[in-house]
Amino acid sequence: MATIQTTTVGSYPVPEWLSALPSEAAVIDATRVVFDTQRQAGIDLPTDGELYRFDVNHPDTNGMIEYFVHKLGGIDSRVGRADAAAFRAKNEMAFRSKPAAVVRGPITEGVLNLPEDCARAARVAGGPFKFTLTSPYMLARTLLDTHYHDFEALNMAIADALAAQAAHLQCDCVQVDEANIPGNPADAPIAAAGINRVLDAVKGTKAVHFCFGNYGGQTIQKGEWAALIAFLNSLHADHLVLELAHRPAADLDALKDLDSKIGVGLGVVDIKVNHVETADEIARRIEAAEKKLGSGRVRFIHPDCGFWMLKRSVADRKIAALAKGRDRFEGR
Numbered sequence: 001m002a003t004i005q006t007t008t009v010g011s012y013p014v015p016e017w018l019s020a021l022p023s024e025a026a027v028i029d030a031t032r033v034v035f036d037t038q039r040q041a042g043i044d045l046p047t048d049g050e051l052y053r054f055d056v057n058h059p060d061t062n063g064m065i066e067y068f069v070h071k072l073g074g075i076d077s078r079v080g081r082a083d084a085a086a087f088r089a090k091n092e093m094a095f096r097s098k099p100a101a102v103v104r105g106p107i108t109e110g111v112l113n114l115p116e117d118c119a120r121a122a123r124v125a126g127g128p129f130k131f132t133l134t135s136p137y138m139l140a141r142t143l144l145d146t147h148y149h150d151f152e153a154l155n156m157a158i159a160d161a162l163a164a165q166a167a168h169l170q171c172d173c174v175q176v177d178e179a180n181i182p183g184n185p186a187d188a189p190i191a192a193a194g195i196n197r198v199l200d201a202v203k204g205t206k207a208v209h210f211c212f213g214n215y216g217g218q219t220i221q222k223g224e225w226a227a228l229i230a231f232l233n234s235l236h237a238d239h240l241v242l243e244l245a246h247r248p249a250a251d252l253d254a255l256k257d258l259d260s261k262i263g264v265g266l267g268v269v270d271i272k273v274n275h276v277e278t279a280d281e282i283a284r285r286i287e288a289a290e291k292k293l294g295s296g297r298v299r300f301i302h303p304d305c306g307f308w309m310l311k312r313s314v315a316d317r318k319i320a321a322l323a324k325g326r327d328r329f330e331g332r
Contacts, residue, residue, distance in 0.1 A: 007241070008319065009305050028120065034048060043319060054308075066101075070100075076103075106147065109161045109164055130175055131171040133162060137181060173206070176199065181228070188228065211304060238263060240264065265301070266298045266300065269302070269318050279321060286301060301325070
């Protein structure tokens with residue numbers, strides 16, 4: 001039986017000492033702690049925790065949006081009254097009161113430097129690791145576009161900028177994060193085009209993470225995996241990283257139609273609750289998935305999303321439970 005790999009999704013709770021005394025050196029030290037915490041717990045493919053992306057002015061998305069759009073060229077982070085009113089009139093992102101930024105010219109890479117971020121993580125990773133970036137579609141949905149006046153063009157312009165960066169990421173796996181399309185399946189072809197543009201530029205293993213939203217710890221997208229199977233099968237990914245622990249058990253049925261060439265990443269840890277799963281709970285979730293999807297179909301297990309909203313004491317125990325549950329399932 002092939003060994004199921006353990007991984008995390010991306011973010012980690014910002015340590016209090018880093019918030020109190022932020023500096024480049026402190027970020028590096030904290031990133032080392034995040035990697036070591038995961039490795040000591042038994043995580044095979046850890047992430048860097050995305051600590052350097054956190055912005056106290058935008059805590060609800062933990063750097064998933066603003067870190068990217070505020071650095072890309074052609075995008076203005078200054079949002080005025082008229083900009084906010086125009087964005088609200090679109091009513092597409094009702095959970096945001098104003099756009100993350102305004103597109104005022106052709107989008108370029110600007111001062112975004114993901115390869116440098118990745119290289120910093122690599123220096124303290126201590127082994128294989130995964131690097132994350134937000135999908136073009138997710139970013140495009142949060143912007144007010146006063147330049148392209150065409151959502152598909154905006155999506156692909158962002159995709160081109162991110163692909164140029166993704167081509168230079170030196171890591172074992174690159175993961176594209178998308179938390180909006182599950183609630184907007186009609187836009188699947190648009191989202192797939194942008195995501196695949198980025199994935200095609202990646203040199204190593206390629207993953208895509210999907211969830212139904214984690215805005216301040218709350219689900220914000222209504223939908224089901226059944227409506228997304230054709231979309232998932234169109235992705236140029238090696239495996240998917242799917243929210244399933246916080247979802248109805250019936251969601252697994254839809255994944256039977258996932259292309260066998262695409263590995264299943266199974267969410268077995270619920271990050272929207274403080275309850276710490278036991279090893280037995282994790283093992284039973286893996287067992288249930290294997291019964292429905294077939295032996296060997298699950299290649300990774302992981303939390304549903306990142307850990308940023310939880311206390312470190314809870315996140316660390318959930319990370320440890322993840323590895324212990326895998327070991328319990330495999331009879332170690």
